[in-house]
Amino acid sequence: MTYQSPIAPGISFYEATLGDRPAYAPLSGPATADVVIVGGGFTGLQAAYHLAASGKDVVLIEGARFGDGASGRNGGQLGTGQRAWVEEIEADFGREGARAQFAVAERAKAHLMAFASAHGIETDYRPGLISAAHKKAFVKDYRDHARIMTEEFGYQGLRFLDRDELATKLGSTRYHGGTYDAATGHINPLKYVVGLARAAASAGARLFETTRARAISSAGGTVTVTTDAGTITAGRALIACNAYIAGLEPVTSAHVMPIRSFIGATVPLGDASPVIPGGEAVDDSRFVVRYFRKSADGRLLFGGREAYTADNPDDISTHIRRQIVEVYPDLGDVEITHAWGGSVGITLSRRPFVREVMPNVTSIGGFSGHGVMLSNYCGKLYADFVNGGSEDLEVMRNLKVGPFPGGDRLRKPLLFLALTWFSLRDRF
Secondary structure, three states: OOOOOOOOOOOOHHHHOOOOOOOOOOOOOOEEEEEEEEOOOHHHHHHHHHHHHOOOOEEEEOOOOOOOOHHHHOOOEOOOOOOOOHHHHHHHHHHHHHHHHHHHHHHHHHHHHHHHHHOOOOOOOEEEEEEEOOOHHHHHHHHHHHHHHHHOOOOOOEEEEOHHHHHHHHOOOOOOOEEEEEEEEEOOHHHHHHHHHHHHHHHOOEEEOOOOEEEEEEEOOEEEEEEOOEEEEEEEEEEOOHHHOOOOOHHHHHHOEEEEEEEEEEOOOOOOOOOOOOOOEEEEOOOOOEEEEEOOOOOEEEEEEEEOOOOOOOOHHHHHHHHHHHHOHHHOOOOEEEEEEEEEEEOOOOOOEEEEEEOOEEEEEOOOOOHHHHHHHHHHHHHHHHOOOOHHHHHHHOOOOOOOOOHHHHHHHHHHHHHHHHHHHHOO
């Protein structure tokens, strides 16, 4: 029988074209470990690998399959820096605080690439990231950002694009200007997840799929995770559930909330297509970000976020096609071969949530659409922390991340209203 994920709609292009995807058995009884990890995405698997490689006894459980959450279904863009631009971070944390956060993100980028290389993980990496202003009023901000990154933060990969050069690089006149980042790129995220799981298992981590955590508690120096198959007891625990935290741990649930994100993949456009001829990834200036790129075989992968509840649209492709046509009118009739969605974990400040939520239990998540490289790195940093300490993890712990307002009853309705307002503002 073919396994169907209970948490994400639609078969993704990544899954449909992956080839070998090893399955891991569910937990079959009680277990003990030095560290128990709940969540088998980038963060959990990275932590499992590094902890096991250092000699720790690690048990990791995942409620679905590895990569069924955001780690295996996202847009694949690495980005540069944190979710916010350095000038925004500087306004809250000062110049040195902004430098420290930017440095962490650059080390995160380097770690992802080095890990893939060291473990022979083919990620379909392609270089280049274009960020585009969807309103003319934003162009000055993009020009200033490129200058600040170069002159004040020493980053040499970024330059400004005027409207004409941007149009040539995109194959579209929809945007007004932007930036080109030559020192980052995009990957097939599910290939990375599969390779990461293999590496973690080879290092000695005990990995279990389709094993949902029902409860977690900490008392007397022991952490207990309850599953339908039995309890797991350990000295420490990492919660790495991100958007799929509901009902498991209340502190994380108050700080990390899910929004739905949807992606469509077209048929290969062919070598003669004017769409993104250089093969870069693209994001734009909307609060509800549009993100798109070319796959290794020339398909347009186009994503956006428009749903703020757990419900899924009846026809994802119709929703995605409307957005494609806004940028590429000539693709109105292009065949969409795959359309899928999943939940993205966001925080109120759009900064990652890294916190000890009960004794010996750390929760990490809420990367707010900027998690491909940061979530990988935070998993490694957690392992470093367990093994003696991590200055970079302390930088992440010190970010200002408050709870969403409204309490258990009003939190979701208030989020829906706020994000709907931002979505409307994007259009005018």
